[in-house]
Amino acid sequence: MTKPAIEIKLSKSKKQKPLAEQLEFGKVFTDHMFLADYLEGEGWSNHRIVPYEPLMLDPAATIFHYGQTVFEGMKAYLDKDGSVRLFRPEENMRRMNQSGERLCMPQFDVENALDALKQLIITDREWIPATEGTSLYIRPFMIATEPYLGVAPSKKYIFVIILSPVGSYYKEGIHPVKILVENEYVRAVAGGTGMAKTAGNYASGLRAQEIADRKGYSQVLWLDGVERKYIEEVGSMNVFFKINGEVITPALNGSILDGITRKSIIQLLNHWNVPVTERKISMEEIRSAQQEGTLEEAFGTGTAAVISPIGEFNWSDEKLVVNSGETGELSKKLYETLTGIQKGDLEDPFGWTFEVPDPAIV
Template sequence: MAKHTIEITLSENKKQKPSSDQLEFGRVFTDHMFIADYCEGQGWTRHRIVPYAPIALDPAATIFHYGQTVFEGMKAYIGQDGKVLLFRPEENMRRMNQSSDRLCMPQFTEQSAIDALKELLTIDKEWIPTAEGTSLYIRPFMVATEPYLGVAPSKKYQFIIILSPVGSYYKEGIHPVKILVENEYVRAVAGGTGMAKTAGNYASGLRAQEIADGKGYSQVLWLDGVERKYIEEVGSMNVFFKINGEVVTPALNGSILEGITRKSIIQLLNHWDIPVIERKISIEEIYAAHQAGTLEEAFGTGTAAVISPIGELNWRDEKIIINNGEIGGLSEKLYEEFTAIQYGKIADPFGWVVEVADTIKA
């Protein structure tokens, strides 16, 4: 997707915007969306911003039958000075290209995709909520659209960006979550699609999540699919542990998603001279550290929550209570510093934050 002129069709029927205290994740969408079409031999064409509406696909479209789809999750924020800010959008677009490559889908020029996103944000900037902790969730995705039932990569695709205002993840203050360690089901294995952000990874986790919900746990902690002993990631987050003063996180192994927040947290900790060790971590090691009193903190990292402290793990009906079920000092410091950078409240020493101000129209 090289740089293209974007055709713009503005909506004549603007939607009513919900109040900040009524925002629910992923339920309400803005007035417009971006779409580009791909056809083998022609490349990316018809770059356009149009009113948000259902899309028409042939019943034989490849996406419905063989699951060729990838997506990303990111956010836009209103900064202290009123400017619209993005957090490391180039990383999300780079990762989306990696996911596309794994699923035999076409690549796009990352900067062109960011430019399209900025133009869309320019048009729908009034949808970005301004209350504390709120933001505009951004969902870029690609689907295979060729009507063909043969098992082969599609020759046609659509790249789409939609936007959704979301409320604060922690409406009543940051609090630790309870997580169920999954022993029966498998999310991914090395060589599969675990490192790609594709729909099938999430569909395969729904049954385990239902079981966790039924037992009163908010998320699932996945173990490796071969030995069923090494920790991989939480359902929607990467995971970190602080053991005897040392911060450790599972090493990327081909079945773990390379989180943008994960990468950024590692950079921030290193900036504070707190080294992070990326290695294999077994659930037995975590249990042993808990028994020895050296498991000090655990937290997940992801776009939605940024930092999600973990207060309890349930492994084979053994409850591992972490830091008395309370948020740890490091988790709290990371959350406060990280979100302050995202919202432009403090200086960004890493160059993570990208202003959309250049494209905002007066």
């Protein structure tokens, strides 16, 4: 397949870059973005890197009315030698295609998408923060743009990649968070869109998260939508439990996102010969393990935090403290190993990372 040419139009007025200590998540964006257009019957065209600016959409665009959109999240890092590293971006692009298939959206060529991403990073390379713990957050997304109010898949789409420099998720090292177990609302059910990374999944979780915030909890633990007893995800992360030496994570069931960090954690644990099992696990089992003293650790996994240790669950006003509210040894080791691989500080025995070419030699 011939790679599409990418037209590059550079910004004539560069933005002022924020100080590393002022960086927050997703509030500042780089000078440029990548776009490509899709038309049914013709495919993808007009691949371009242009100055970051608002998108012009018809008020009747399908995205506004029927929610056809998918997205991904990943990061680029500066290593100690100043090289730019990406962590498993091909997995994110493949998953975005899987999400798109669920929402009747067009597939794109993964290699072409990765080429576009690398070219965009090269264009805005100076935006990658160098301070410890910082990175360049990458948000690819696709939206339906056909102006049509009929309930049917759109015939037109736009694929976009934007970049945002972000600070360290943990300002003073990783600390356990408190989690509220949600008994009323559900995030998704098997057969729905829980396995896809689409906006509706996140919108449906906002009410429960508001309640958790008001009660002083960092995140919501989602239970299954049928029996309301089996654990699925925590906030927008996958979740793991270490019980009596064994690590357990909910099995993918059609309503749980197949996380890239989740997949990497499982591979690391297997590499270390730590017992790890993917299966159903209920809150009753977690409570029993906590009462018996065998619930050793719990943690969430995702792109933003990598590892988020859990120090307490509140289930129907019953507080279940994990590991005396302290970060567990395995959680810390996983965090340090994965971030070390991502930044190039540790050996990568899995071939997960690769360098973005230096613009001086591209």
